[in-house]
Amino acid sequence: xxxxxxxxxxxxxxxxxxxxxxxxxxxxxxxxxxxxxxxxxxxxxxxxxxxxxxxxxxxxxxxxxxxxxxxxxxxxxxxxxxxxxxxxxxxxxxxxxxxxxxxxxxxxxxxxxxxxxxxxxxxxxxxxxxxxxxxxxxxxxxxxxxxxxxxxxxxxxxxxxxxxxxxxxxxxxxxxxxxxxxxxxxxxxxxxxxxxxxxxxxxxxxxxxxxxxxxxxxxxxxxxxxxxxxxxxxxxxxxxxxxxxxxxxxxxxxxxxxxxxxxxxxxxxxxxxxxxxxxxxxxxxxxxxxxxxxxxxxxxxxxxxxxxxxxxxxxxxxxxxxxxxxxxxxxxxxxxxxxxxxxxxxxxxxxxxxxxxxxxxxxxxxxxxxxxxxxxxxxxxxxxxxxxxxxxxxxxxxxxxxxxxxxxxxxxxxxxxxxxxxxxxxxxxxxxxxxxxxxxxxxxxxxxxxxxxxxxxxxxxxxxxxxxxxxxxxxxxxxxxxxxxxxxxxxxx
Amino acid sequence: xxxxxxxxxxxxxxxxxxxxxxxxxxxxxxxxxxxxxxxxxxxxxxxxxxxxxxxxxxxxxxxxxxxxxxxxxxxxxxxxxxxxxxxxxxxxxxxxxxxxxxxxxxxxxxxxxxxxxxxxxxxxxxxxxxxxxxxxxxxxxxxxxxxxxxxxxxxxxxxxxxxxxxxxxxxxxxxxxxxxxxxxxxxxxxxxxxxxxxxxxxxxxxxxxxxxxxxxxxxxxxxxxxxxxxxxxxxxxxxxxxxxxxxxxxxxxxxxxxxxxxxxxxxxxxxxxxxxxxxxxxxxxxxxxxxxxxxxxxxxxxxxxxxxxxxxxxxxxxxxxxxxxxxxxxxxxxxxxxxxxxxxxxxxxxxxxxxxxxxxxxxxxxxxxxxxxxxxxxxxxxxxxxxxxxxxxxxxxxxxxxxxxxxxxxxxxxxxxxxxxxxxxxxxxxxxxxxxxxxxxxxxxxxxxxxxxxxxxxxxxxxxxxxxxxxxxxxxxxxxxxxxxxxxxxxxx
Numbered sequence: 014x015x016x017x018x019x020x021x022x023x024x025x026x027x028x029x030x031x032x033x034x035x036x037x038x039x040x041x042x043x044x045x046x047x048x049x050x051x052x053x054x055x056x057x058x059x060x061x062x063x064x065x066x067x068x069x070x071x072x073x074x075x076x077x078x079x080x081x082x083x084x085x086x087x088x089x090x091x092x093x094x095x096x097x098x099x100x101x102x103x104x105x106x107x108x109x110x111x112x113x114x115x116x117x118x119x120x121x122x123x124x125x126x127x128x129x130x131x132x133x134x135x136x137x138x139x140x141x142x143x144x145x146x147x148x149x150x151x152x153x154x155x156x157x158x159x160x161x162x163x164x165x166x167x168x169x170x171x172x173x174x175x176x177x178x179x180x181x182x183x184x185x186x187x188x189x190x191x192x193x194x195x196x197x198x199x200x201x202x203x204x205x206x207x208x209x210x211x212x213x214x215x216x217x218x219x220x221x222x223x224x225x226x227x228x229x230x231x232x233x234x235x236x237x238x239x240x241x242x243x244x245x246x247x248x249x250x251x252x253x254x255x256x257x258x259x260x261x262x263x264x265x266x267x268x269x270x271x272x273x274x275x276x277x278x279x280x281x282x283x284x285x286x287x288x289x290x291x292x293x294x295x296x297x298x299x300x301x302x303x304x305x306x307x308x309x310x311x312x313x314x315x316x317x318x319x320x321x322x323x324x325x326x327x328x329x330x331x332x333x334x335x336x337x338x339x340x341x342x343x344x345x346x347x348x349x350x351x352x353x354x355x356x357x358x359x360x361x362x363x364x365x366x367x368x369x370x371x372x373x374x375x376x377x378x379x380x381x382x383x384x385x386x387x388x389x390x391x392x393x394x395x396x397x398x399x400x401x402x403x404x405x406x407x408x409x410x411x412x413x414x415x416x417x418x419x420x421x422x423x424x425x426x427x428x429x430x431x432x433x434x435x436x437x438x439x440x441x442x443x444x445x446x447x448x449x450x451x452x453x454x455x456x457x458x459x460x461x462x463x464x465x466x467x468x469x470x471x472x473x474x475x476x477x478x479x480x481x482x483x484x485x486x487x488x489x490x491x492x493x494x495x496x497x498x499x500x501x502x503x504x505x506x
Numbered sequence: 507x508x509x510x511x512x513x514x515x516x517x518x519x520x521x522x523x524x525x526x527x528x529x530x531x532x533x534x535x536x537x538x539x540x541x542x543x544x545x546x547x548x549x550x551x552x553x554x555x556x557x558x559x560x561x562x563x564x565x566x567x568x569x570x571x572x573x574x575x576x577x578x579x580x581x582x583x584x585x586x587x588x589x590x591x592x593x594x595x596x597x598x599x600x601x602x603x604x605x606x607x608x609x610x611x612x613x614x615x616x617x618x619x620x621x622x623x624x625x626x627x628x629x630x631x632x633x634x635x636x637x638x639x640x641x642x643x644x645x646x647x648x649x650x651x652x653x654x655x656x657x658x659x660x661x662x663x664x665x666x667x668x669x670x671x672x673x674x675x676x677x678x679x680x681x682x683x684x685x686x687x688x689x690x691x692x693x694x695x696x697x698x699x700x701x702x703x704x705x706x707x708x709x710x711x712x713x714x715x716x717x718x719x720x721x722x723x724x725x726x727x728x729x730x731x732x733x734x735x736x737x738x739x740x741x742x743x744x745x746x747x748x749x750x751x752x753x754x755x756x757x758x759x760x761x762x763x764x765x766x767x768x769x770x771x772x773x774x775x776x777x778x779x780x781x782x783x784x785x786x787x788x789x790x791x792x793x794x795x796x797x798x799x800x801x802x803x804x805x806x807x808x809x810x811x812x813x814x815x816x817x818x819x820x821x822x823x824x825x826x827x828x829x830x831x832x833x834x835x836x837x838x839x840x841x842x843x844x845x846x847x848x849x850x851x852x853x854x855x856x857x858x859x860x861x862x863x864x865x866x867x868x869x870x871x872x873x874x875x876x877x878x879x880x881x882x883x884x885x886x887x888x889x890x891x892x893x894x895x896x897x898x899x900x901x902x903x904x905x906x907x908x909x910x911x912x913x914x915x916x917x918x919x920x921x922x923x924x925x926x927x928x929x930x931x932x933x934x935x936x937x938x939x940x941x942x943x944x945x946x947x948x949x950x951x952x953x954x955x956x957x958x959x960x961x962x963x964x965x966x967x968x969x970x971x972x973x974x975x976x977x978x979x980x981x982x983x984x985x986x987x988x989x990x991x992x993x994x995x996x997x998x999x
Contacts, residue, residue, distance in 0.1 A: 036933030044936070066829045074821055077936055078836045078867065085830040091584035116829045182788045185795065186828070295675040302678065328567055335679070336559045336609045337578040343571045350843065374571065440529030443537065443570055 028228040035235045036075045042242050043080040047110035049246060050353070051155040054107070055238060056115040058124070059163030060201065061191045062173035063224040068163070069116050071231045082107045086117035095308075095367040097412035099147055103361035106151075109353040119144050120208065127204050137204055141211040150401055152216025154355040157245040160217060161234055162209060163224035167198040257388030261458040264396075269464025277424050277483045286486040290329070293493035298333040300500040301370065305338060307504060310414045311370040313496070316378050316466075317421025318459075319449045320431040321482045326421065326492045327372055333493075334370060344375035356380050356390075356398075357405055364409065377402055381466050386458050399469040406475040415503045416475040417496055420463065421482040425456055521721040528728045529568045535735050536573040540603035543846070544648040544738060547600070548731060549608045551617070552656030553694065554684045555666035556717040561656070562609050564724045575600045579610035588801075588860040590905035592640055596854035599644075602846040612637050613701065620697050630697055634704040643894055645709025647848040650738040653710060654727055655702060656717035660691040750881030754951040757889075762957025770917050770976045779979040783822070786986035791826040793993040794863065798831060800997065803907045804863040806989070809871050810914025811952075812942045813924040814975045819914065819985045820865055826986075827863060837868035849873050849883075849891075850898055857902065870895055874959050879951050892962040899968040908996045909968040910989055913956065914975040918949055 023031075046053065055072075057065045073081060084105045093101045107113035123140045152158055165173070174191055177183040194201060213219045222233045263269055281289070304311055313330065315323045331339055342363045351359045357377055365371040380402070385395040406416050423431075432453070435445040452459065471477045478495045482488035516524075539546065548565075550558045566574060577598045586594045600606035616633045645651055658666070667684055670676045687694060706712045715726045756762055774782070797804060806823065808816045824832055835856045844852045850870060858864040873895070878888040899909050916924075925946070928938040945952065964970045971988045975981035 033933060040933055040936045069829060070821065070825065073834075075933075078817060078834065079838050081836075083829070083833060087830060182784055182791065185791065291675055298675065298678065324571060328563065332563060336562060336576070337580060340576060341566075341571065343574075345572050348843075350841075440526060440533055440568070442530075443533045 022226050023228040023232070025228070028232065031232050032075070032235075035232065035239070038239055039075050039235060040077055042239060043077050043112070045246070046080065046112065046242075049249060051157055051245060051249060052107055052109075053112045053157045053238075053242065053245075054115065054151070054159065055112060055234075056118045056120070056158065056160045057163065057234075058118065058120050058161070058205075059224060060165050060170055060198070060205075061194045062170045062177075063163035063165040064173075064227055064230065065116055065163065067227065068231055068234060069114055072114060072235065075235065076112065080111050081114060082111055083114045083116065084118070085115070086119075086121045088122070092366065096364060097408045097414070098143065099408050100361060100364055102147060103358055106156075106354070106358070109350065119147065123208065124201070124205065127201070134204070134207060137207060138211060141208045144208075145212045145214060145217075146404060148212065148217040149214060150357070150404070151355065152214075153397055153401075155249070156355070157241060158217040159238055159241045160212075160219045161237065162205070162219050162221045163230065164221050165224045167195070169225045170195055170198065252391070255388045255391040255394070257386065258392075261386065261461050263461045264465045265468035266464070268466065268468030269460050271467060272420075272422065272460060272464050272479065275422050275479050275481055277422065277427075277481045279481050279487045280484045281486040281490060283486065286490065289490045290493070293490060293497055294329075294333045297330070297493050297497040297500070300497050300504070301334050301338075303504055304415060304500050305368040305370075308367045308413065309503070310365040310367050310409075311339075311500065312365065312409055312414050312416045313370070313372040314376045314378070314416070314418040315372065315374050315421065316376060316382070316419065316463075317480075317482065318423050318428055319452055320428055320435065320444075321421035321423045322485050322488055323374055323421055325485060326419075326480075326482075326489050327374060329489050330492060330496065331372060338368075339370035339372060340365070341372045341374060344373060344379065356384075357401065360405075365414075367413065377405065378466055378470075381470075382459065382462050383452075385462055386455060399466075402470055403472060403475075406470075406472070410474040415500055417499050418475060418477050419480055419492060419495075420467065420477055421480050421488060423482045425453075427483045428453060515719050516721040516725070518721070521725065524725050525568070525728075528725065528732070531732055532568050532728060533570055535732060536570050536605070538739070539573065539605065539735075542739060542742060544650055544742060545600055545602075546605045546650045546731075546735065546738075547608065547644070547652065548605060548727075549611045549613070549651065549653045550656065550727075551611065551613050551654070551698075552717060553658050553663055553691070553698075554687045555663045555670075556656035556658040557666075557720055557723065558609055558656065560720065561724055561727060562607055565607060565728065568728065569605065573604050574607060575604055576607045576609065577611070578608070579612075579614045581615070585859065589857060590901045590907070591636065592901050593854060593857055595640060596851060599649075599847070599851070602843065612640065613705075616701065617694070617698065620694070627697070627700060630700060631704060634701045637701075638705045638707060638710075639897060641705065641710040642707060643850070643897070644848065645707075646890055646894075648742070649848070650734060651710040652731055652734045653705075653712045654730065655698070655712050655714050656723065657714050658717045660688070662718045663688055663691065745884070748881045748884040748887070750879065751885075754879065754954050756954045757958045758961035759957070761959065761961030762953050764960060765913075765915065765953060765957050765972065768915050768972050768974055770915065770920075770974045772974050772980045773977045774979040774983060776979065779983065782983045783986070786983060786990055787822075787826045790823070790986050790990040790993070793990050793997070794827050794831075796997055797908060797993050798861040798863075801860045801906065802996070803858040803860055803902075804832075804993065805858065805902055805907050805909045806863070806865040807869045807871070807909070807911040808865065808867050808914065809869060809875070809912065810973075810975065811916050811921055812945055813921050813928065813937075814914035814916045815978050815981055816867055816914055818978060819912075819973075819975075819982050820867060822982050823985060823989065824865060831861075832863035832865060833858070834865045834867060837866060837872065849877075850894065853898075858907075860906065870898065871959055871963075874963075875952065875955050876945075878955055879948060892959075895963055896965060896968075899963075899965070903967040908993055910992050911968060911970050912973050912985060912988075913960065913970055914973050914981060916975045918946075920976045921946060 057068055059065060069083065073083065086101075086105075089101065102119050105113075123137065123144070127137055148158055174187050174195060178187045209219045220237055222230055222237070224230045301311060313327075315327060317323050327341060331341065340363070347356075347359065356379075360373070360377050363371055363373070380390065380398040381395050384390045409416055432445060432449065435441040467477050467479070476499070478491070478499075480488050480491045480495075550561055552558060562576065566576065579594075579598075582594065595612050598606075616630065616637070620630055641651055667680050667688060671680045702712045713730055715723055715730070717723045794804060806820075808820060810816050820834060824834065833856070840849075840852065849872075853866070853870050856864055856866070873883065873891040874888050877883045883891075902909055925938055925942065928934040960970050960972070969992070971984070971992075973981050973984045973988075
């Protein structure tokens with residue numbers, strides 16, 4: 014862990030002179046922040062009495078407030094409880110070109126809970142590992158995370174609390190919980206060290222700052238923020254922009270083999286279809302209601318070739334469910350705001366609450382498909398995405414969501430037939446655009462990317478269903494029946 | 507109320523031919539919707555069994571799903587309960603260029619509640635009036651609201667429910683509540699007519715559609731949507747773009763007189779300031795905590811001349827409150843997304859939940875200040891805004907929020923002194939820009955606009971405090987003491 018320790022007491026005069034310089038540099042930082050492609054998160058943590066609030070007030074005073082967002086964490090609200098843990102963190106990230114100041118953070122609840130009821134350190138370590146993974150995701154995505162731990166001795170903490178209590182104006186700030194923390198100083202310190210050790214990683218380092226001299230503390234944190242920002246700027250200046258690959262090499266050839274081995278000649282007669290549809294819709298409807306009643310959410314992912322019939326399959330699927338219980342998310346090109354955010358950010362926004370269902374018409378897998386092949390992200394980015402996506406889906410399934418993923422597969426010839434049909438049918442014409450033809454020309458490259466996706470993100474808790482879709486009726490029954498079966502199996506576990 | 511009644515049964519063949527034409531036109535509508543400056547809301551309501559869900563599924567099939575958002579309303583969540591009623595409605599509006607389809611809507615809860623417990627019609631009427639006001643606000647802002655009431659006779663409803671119940675696949679859809687609705691057909695119909703009568707207003711008309719023939723129903727709604735869209739398009743084509751006024755005439759000269767009569771020569775010595783600050787901070791801190799404990803939220807609005815000291819006053823104010831309980835919202839120029847939305851939309855997003863505090867550094871009053879004077883909106887728009895703002899603040903205060911508004915007033919000479927100081931101090935330089943100088947040159951016009959604002963939006967429940975701010979110490983004490991007093995008074999009521 015980096016140390017930025019200062020021992021000497023600063024005089025007011027020296028402090029004011031240094032603060033004046035720092036303020037000009039901080040505001041300059043904010044001007045430049047609007048030009049760089051990354052966000053800045055400043056997390057302040059430390060024992061009670063270390064002055065987290067005062068420090069943040071000072072920083073807020075030094076910075077241009079229009080470029081700052083302050084976050085703090087209360088105990089989770091009801092809508093936070095019915096979503097996976099990370100959901101609330103993703104919702105409290107600063108906007109483009111802004112600094113996020115965190116009075117509380119993802120560390121707050123973990124530390125607070127531990128203070129209230131002594132927990133097994135193994136449990137705390139597990140929580141810390143989840144935080145580490147979340148921060149790694151942000152840091153890998155380019156976010157600068159500066160984490161400050163304010164050091165304060167037990168004696169100094171006692172003095173602070175007594176001073177606050179003695180003043181009628183500030184006495185209310187000192188709660189019983191604070192005194193409890195004070196008495197448990199040693200134990201909490203040990204826990205905090207464990208958490209810091211686990212979460213001190215490249216891109217999200219902890220910096221210890223001595224908090225006894227308030228002036229020195231404020232200056233040290235401001236200087237640290239400036240230094241880290243410059244370092245991140247240099248890092249980004251060295252990065253080369255992504256390019257579309259000239260040759261697409263598979264990471265896992267087995268995935269592509271699995272895709273191409275799928276028989277596409279299955280068919281279903283209209284009469285058989287009607288009977289099977291009734292049967293499976295009923296079973297799916299019962300399974301979905303049982304899942305909702307158990308507080309489980311359903312997350313459907315539809316990927317597939319253009320014109321593979323995703324829309325039609327989705328409409329049959331949703332007809333089994335009360336319209337108030339589901340939403341369909343059609344994933345289009347990212348908006349400017351979404352482009353500046355982590356690629357998973359916009360999907361977190363649509364993660365359903367417990368007992369509801371979300372259907373993604375295209376999804377986060379765009380990262381390893383179109384973004385990989387069109388050079389919308391760097392090679393290290395899409396290569397990292399398989400693990401990130403697995404971790405994302407694990408957050409969902411660990412929370413109780415049932416994640417059901419489809420690849421709708423059609424032959425190159427059938428796709429051409431459907432494209433031509435679209436081109437000549439007025440109300441279907443809007444479904445066909447230049448990008449569809451571009452993607453069609455890249456079929457061979459896409460087969461490799463799809464294969465890698467299937468091989469690298471097919472996990473028992475979030476499996477891929479490959480659906481032969483040259484025959485629409487057959488495909489729709491396959492979608493309904495695999496959905497019903499996966500939900501039934503998940504509820505039996 | 508407009509009628510789009512159809513009695514004859516449609517054959518499947520005729521239906522399919524008409525549907526094909528309508529689909530092409532609907533998709534064309536969606537293409538054009540991306541070019542027009544308004545949003546489209548389609549609200550479907552009607553008795554159980556009228557097929558709201560089926561109708562929406564059909565429309566969703568006909569439209570390009572990428573341009574559609576479907577909304578439905580569950581009973582309010584905890585986070586919705588701790589905000590004013592309108593908060594959840596504002597959060598469920600479609601994005602730019604999209605159609606919002608409402609399976610449930612703001613009508614759902616009102617109708618559902620009435621069905622459960624027979625309520626006094628006066629209460630229902632009151633709810634309907636609030637909905638009417640909300641819709642008027644949206645419609646005045648240019649949103650096209652198409653409201654469809656599906657007509658279904660009691661006999662037809664009974665047949666539908668029995669058919670659904672007989673089929674194992676759909677039996678689950680028929681709940682005890684539905685049968686209860688069926689038995690109360692007459693009473694609920696009367697209530698629904700009352701609600702429709704109250705909420706049938708220009709810009710948000712109800713259209714009755716016969717629902718017994720499902721095919722005719724779907725076609726009628728699609729045609730209605732198309733016709734309404736064309737009408738709105740023509741309306742917008744006739745509108746002339748806003749222009750900055752050549753001469754600014756006061757609406758209420760008394761407001762400007764009140765502003766200019768404010769004595770600016772008050773001063774406070776540093777020693778007096780320190781004592782008064784301690785006293786008022788303590789009193790404010792106690793009052794704020796009492797408000798939070800009572801589940802009341804605090805909404806502060808800071809308006810004033812450039813360089814009047816809003817930032818400094820806000821920092822003193824917030825130092826009385828736990829950082830986890832407040833947020834400061836610095837209102838900058840709207841983002842592209844915000845520009846396309848109703849001007850109040852972005853402020854609703856930041857309305858605090860019960861027991862929290864929000865401080866707006868500039869606010870919705872920009873509509874009647876900078877937007878009026880710079881011609882960012884039309885004359886009818888800013889003239890309407892006074893009433894809209896009063897209604898908005900009334901939503902807040904009716905829900906229990908305490909709304910405290912300041913105008914920080916400095917002389918033209920003092921402003922010049924502060925501008926010059928900013929220009930020569932490195933860490934203050936970013937606070938001064940060309941717009942500040944532009945606004946300064948328009949002082950006379952702004953005095954008129956500020957005067958109108960004070961005269962037209964000063965209500966007992968949300969009063970304006972005029973703060974003489976040439977002396978910063980005096981101004982800060984005034985801010986603290988008026989805040990403490992207003993909160994204390996509000997809690998006594």
